[in-house]
Amino acid sequence: MQIHQLAVDGSYLVTPKVFSDDRGLFLETFSQPAFREAVGHPLSVAQVNCSVSRRGTIRGLHAAALPGQARYVTCAQGAIVDILVDIRTGSPTYGRHVAVELSADNRQALYLAEGLAHGFAPLTEHATVVYLCSSTWSPEREIQIDPLDPELALPWPTGYELLLSDKDRAAPSLRELAERGLLPAYADCRARYAELADHAFTG
Structure with missing residues (x-):
């Protein structure tokens, strides 16, 4: 398993090793030792979500106030573009985005630390996302x-009628949230990451 940090601090792309034979294939979609070595702390899993979406759907952008919700995203069926956005005020990459394709073919995963927002959209007729x-x-x-x-000008798929939830369609812009003081601060997020690493080191 290879885990590479992306251009936004706290985001990682995970590429597993896939073993194929005439029966099918096998892979580890998550490895705690590999994750801990790359990120600096283990991933504590409190909830596993599964989302099935059809083409044209956009789910997001979502994040959580600190203490936030880190996410480890995979696409079990079909393909999606997952777009992460740095919404941490004071971050050197504030407002920047990274788009990655996750699919049942490439078997990659995306990890997003607390304080990052993300959303996704299918690139196939249907897609199943597990995170x-x-x-x-x-x-x-x-x-x-x-x-x-x-x-933000995010690179969502085009050419289809967009399907958004009422809450997502009515959501405020990043600038509006910043003006209202509702975004996490980069310094607070970095302190949170250090806390997780210290806790992992001390047991």
């Missing part, structure tokens, strides 16, 4: 950002 979450869903801490925010 591990470090905490359970907490509606009072949820942060929703307009996925069509023109200032």
Whole structure:
């Protein structure tokens, strides 16, 4: 398993080793030792989500206020573009995004640390996404950002009628959330990552 840090601090692309034979294939979709070595702390899994979406759907952008919800995202069927956005005020990459394709063919996974937002959209007629979450869903801490925010200009698939939830369609822009003081601070997120690493080191 190879785990590479992406251009936004706290985000990693995971490429597993796939073993194929005439029966099919086998792979580890998650390895705690490999994850801990790359990220600096283990992933504590409190909830596992499964989402099935059809082409045209956009799910996100979502994040959580600190203590947040780290996510480890895989695509079990079909293919998606997963777009992460750095919403941590004070971050050197604040407002920047990274888009990755996750699919049942490449078997890759995307890890997003607490404080990062993400959303995804199918690239195939249907897609099934499974993701591990470090905490359970907490509606009072949820942060929703307009996925069509023109200032973010995210590279969603085109050519299809867009399907968004009412909450996502009505979500404020990143600028509006920043002006209202509702975004996590980069310094606080870095302190949180250090806390997780210290806890892992001390047992």
